[in-house]
Amino acid sequence: MIEFIGYFAAIFIGISLGLIGGGGSILTVPVLVYLFHIEPVVATAYSLFVVGLTSSVGAFSYFKQGLVKMKMALVFGIPSIFSVFLTRNYLVPAIPNEILNVGDFVLTKGIFLMALFAVLMILASYKMIKSGSKKKETTPIQKIDSEPKAFNYPMVIIQGLIVGLITGLVGxxxxxxxxxxxxxxxxxxxxxxxxxxxxxxxxxxxxxxxVSQNQMQTDWKLLLILSTMSIIGIFVGMALSKRIDGAKLKPLFGWFVLIMGSYILMKELFF
Incomplete structure (x- = not known):
């Protein structure tokens, strides 16, 4: 029964990606940890596969429409990939299994990663909820679309490194x-x-x-089933997006992510 719920959740992950253009992948790690009982460090690696395969479907669809700027993808992607490599190869393995002992509470690597992931969910939910503001959504973007923009490459490289760190740490x-x-x-x-x-x-x-393959045994059956469900979901989401305004649903999904992130944080640290 729990596995069935997990597979349904994987479809929901894909639907959210197809319908609102993001957000769904942030649910992958909680699904793996709480519904399939995968150890958090392994779950972050599994999440990378599911997220990567599902995103590739959406990326291919946008590429066919001429909406992928490969130069920009490389400018942002190269430092990001470098950061992912350092994080998965050196930073994650360097985190001790027991980070801190305070009385009866033991901060393990797994708890630390899940708490960090919960904080990331809360930050992401804030962005989604705030995107519901019409003022936020129209004014800056319209200005960018109508005026030439000087590329801020140093900031892009820094952002790429930060994204690589997040991707490597929490999947x-x-x-x-x-x-x-x-x-x-x-x-x-x-x-x-x-x-x-x-x-x-x-x-x-x-x-x-x-990069993570030499650090774990991979359950390919589970990964392929979850990825298939998620890909089905993204096609459903893209079909729904023609009838439903995903931008209107984004703040609602943001509140859901906020509740989930808060629950995970409380569960890992206090229960």
Whole structure:
């Protein structure tokens, strides 16, 4: 029964990606940890595969429409991939299994990663909820679309390194950071930013998963089933997006992510 719920959740992950252009991948690690009882460090690696494969479907769809800017993907992606490599190869293995002991509470590597992931969910939810503001959504982006933008490459490289760190640590794509960076720092239009972001997420996720292969035994059956369900979901989401305004649903999904992130944080640290 729990596994059935997990597979349904994987479909929901894909639907959210197809319908609102992001957010769903941030649920992958909680699904793996709480519904399939995968150890958190392994779950972050598994998440990279599911997120990478699902994002590649969306990226290919945007590429066919000419909405993927490969130059920008490389400018952002190269430092991001470098950061993923360092994080998965050196930083994650260097984190001790027991980080801190305070009375009866033991901060383990697994608890630390899940708490960090919960904080990331809360930050992402804030971005989603705030995107519901019409003022936020129209004024800055319209200005960028109508005026030439000087590329801020140093900031893009820094953002790429940060996204790589997040991807490597917690297995999330980091689209809530990538898309604003592509829009405000590189001047891409929103649809171009989404397509390019999916391409960057695909590259980061697959690279991170490959780097992690020498550190674990992979349950390919589970990964392929979850990825298939998620891909089915993204096609459903893209079909629904023609009838439903995903932008209106994004704040609602943001509140759901906020509740989930808060629950995970409380569960890992206090229960």
């Amino acid at each position: 999330a794509g980091g689209g809530f950071i990538i898309i604003p960076a592509l829009v405000f720092l590189l001047g891409l239009k929103m649809k171009e930013a989404i397509g390019t972001s999916l391409t960057i997420i695909t590259l980061n996720s697959f690279f991170g998963f490959l």
